[in-house]
Amino acid sequence: VTHDPTSELPRSEREKASRPRAIVVAVQLPSVGDAELEASLVELERLGKTLGLAPIGRIVQKRTALAAAAVLGEGKLKELAERTGGTGIVPSGAKKKKRKIDPDDEPEDVEAEAAEGDAAPDARAKVVLVDHDLTPSQARNLERATGAQVLDRTSVILSIFQRHARTREARAQVEIARLTYLAPRLRESGGGGDRQRGGIGGKGAGESALELDRRRIRDRIAELRAELERIQRDSEVRRARRVESGDTVALVGYTNAGKSSWFRDLSAGDVYVADELFATLDTTVRALAPATRPRILVSDTVGFIDRLPHGLVASFRSTLDEARDASLLVHVVDASDPAFRRQLEVTREVLAEIGASEVPSLLLLNKIDRVDAAARDALAEAYPGAMLVSARSREDVARVRERIVAAFESAMEEAVLFVPYSDGARVHRIHESARVLGEEHDDEGTRFTILAPGPVIARLRSS
Ligand SMILES: Nc1nc2c(ncn2[C@@H]2O[C@H](COP(=O)(O)OP(=O)(O)OP(=O)(O)O)[C@@H](O)[C@H]2O)c(=O)[nH]1
Ligand SMILES: [Mg+2]
Numbered sequence: 001v002t003h004d005p006t007s008e009l010p011r012s013e014r015e016k017a018s019r020p021r022a023i024v025v026a027v028q029l030p031s032v033g034d035a036e037l038e039a040s041l042v043e044l045e046r047l048g049k050t051l052g053l054a055p056i057g058r059i060v061q062k063r064t065a066l067a068a069a070a071v072l073g074e075g076k077l078k079e080l081a082e083r084t085g086g087t088g089i090v091p092s093g094a095k096k097k098k099r100k101i102d103p104d105d106e107p108e109d110v111e112a113e114a115a116e117g118d119a120a121p122d123a124r125a126k127v128v129l130v131d132h133d134l135t136p137s138q139a140r141n142l143e144r145a146t147g148a149q150v151l152d153r154t155s156v157i158l159s160i161f162q163r164h165a166r167t168r169e170a171r172a173q174v175e176i177a178r179l180t181y182l183a184p185r186l187r188e189s190g191g192g193g194d195r196q197r198g199g200i201g202g203k204g205a206g207e208s209a210l211e212l213d214r215r216r217i218r219d220r221i222a223e224l225r226a227e228l229e230r231i232q233r234d235s236e237v238r239r240a241r242r243v244e245s246g247d248t249v250a251l252v253g254y255t256n257a258g259k260s261s262w263f264r265d266l267s268a269g270d271v272y273v274a275d276e277l278f279a280t281l282d283t284t285v286r287a288l289a290p291a292t293r294p295r296i297l298v299s300d301t302v303g304f305i306d307r308l309p310h311g312l313v314a315s316f317r318s319t320l321d322e323a324r325d326a327s328l329l330v331h332v333v334d335a336s337d338p339a340f341r342r343q344l345e346v347t348r349e350v351l352a353e354i355g356a357s358e359v360p361s362l363l364l365l366n367k368i369d370r371v372d373a374a375a376r377d378a379l380a381e382a383y384p385g386a387m388l389v390s391a392r393s394r395e396d397v398a399r400v401r402e403r404i405v406a407a408f409e410s411a412m413e414e415a416v417l418f419v420p421y422s423d424g425a426r427v428h429r430i431h432e433s434a435r436v437l438g439e440e441h442d443d444e445g446t447r448f449t450i451l452a453p454g455p456v457i458a459r460l461r462s463s
Contacts, residue, residue, distance in 0.1 A: 018391045023083050026131040027071060028062045037324040039339035044131050047156045053127055057083060066132060070141040077145055077233045086123040086147035129156060136185045138174040153307065154181060160278045172228045177312045179217050247453060248297045249404055250326035254343035255303030258366040261391035263300035264403060278303055294433045294452055296408055320354040328407050329361035335379060336370035362403060364389050415457045420445035430460055
């Protein structure tokens with residue numbers, strides 16, 4: 001039976017005391033070094049915390065591959081089950097009753113008897129977080145053996161996205177991603193249905209219910225796509241208008257790097273900043289503050305993460321467009337994170353994938369207040385073009401703002417425009433979108449000497 005592991009998760013609003021405990025599980029493949037594994041597990045624990053879970057331990061096994069049945073080998077599986085109060089045994093003969101597959105279903109009751117493991121019942125982990133993507137049968141087997149809810153990396157990320165989506169656009173995008181994640185899993189468990197869902201009936205009613213589910217998912221995805229298109233048609237128009245003037249800075253970077261903090265600092269606005277992964281899912285745009293002339297817009301975007309499910313990246317189209325169409329990318333990195341080099345690399349890879357690697361960029365090595373002097377020197381040397389900054393320092397905010405303004409200034413051109421007195425609207429537009437260096441009045445009108453990006457000048461001339 002397939003259920004959607006992303007639909008029933010504890011809310012972060014719950015008091016910390018009652019946070020469900022979670023155990024992190026990973027297989028260390030021969031190709032994965034200790035440091036890489038450590039960074040990945042720390043990240044998974046942070047993802048778990050963002051979901052409101054309390055990680056209480058890890059179970060790691062070195063293997064050449066994931067165990068086909070339940071990721072871990074028998075011995076390690078028992079060890080895991082002791083922490084969760086499960087049997088540690090993957091039931092092989094026992095078959096589940098046949099059941100209709102419903103993506104909104106609750107997880108099935110796990111029939112395994114609680115083991116007399118070490119963990120007292122109230123210290124048991126209720127959730128198992130697996131640092132790999134699981135096949136449906138692996139997830140099911142792990143659930144049966146542990147008696148706990150099992151979430152793989154992708155479903156954890158999807159759950160966070162789901163919880164953090166605030167606008168209609170983000171919600172629709174997340175739901176498309178979730179259903180897309182779910183669809184092949186339905187298919188797979190349907191394909192193996194005869195084997196997995198008991199030797200009793202095999203095909204028949206169960207099979208057609210599955211067909212129905214797939215069709216329902218397809219229909220729902222189509223519906224959401226249409227809705228998304230409607231929403232994006234509006235924002236497309238708005239974006240096109242901005243892009244035309246070539247004046248947008250997009251803040252990009254790994255999740256939790258400090259993008260929204262910089263967005264808030266640079267735009268002097270009220271922005272949601274949180275020590276959570278994927279706090280921001282909606283692209284927001286504000287003017288750089290104090291205002292410049294012509295004005296520069298700053299946009300905050302969704303964060304990237306290692307092994308971000310591909311479908312998910314694609315579903316955040318508007319964020320990606322924002323980055324690709326920007327005149328400048330401000331790439332924010334959490335320099336205090338031991339894994340920042342990998343994070344920087346991941347961000348660059350995603351930017352290349354979405355066709356934004358040609359956009360000029362400014363690298364901010366952020367959270368420098370948490371980095372000691374020796375490490376700062378090393379950073380400055382290793383990244384000569386970067387700025388070492390803290391979003392908490394007023395001076396740094398001023399410095400970054402200056403750099404951004406300077407980047408735009410260097411891309412601005414000087415032009416002379418004559419506007420007749422009768423064309424008051426154009427005079428207004430000039431003051432709005434360009435910097436006026438000089439005005440000369442004669443009998444018919446005004447000769448403006450202005451400074452503005454090329455595309456803006458072209459527009460002012462033709463309007
Ligand atoms: N010490 C320190 N903390 C910072 C700095 N910049 C941001 N933070 C903290 O880092 C955490 C994440 O900051 P956000 O601005 O929400 O990060 P983000 O990149 O927008 O994260 P997502 O939207 O989740 O991708 C928050 O707790 C911030 O207060 C900094 O320069 N120094
Ligand atoms: Mg953010």
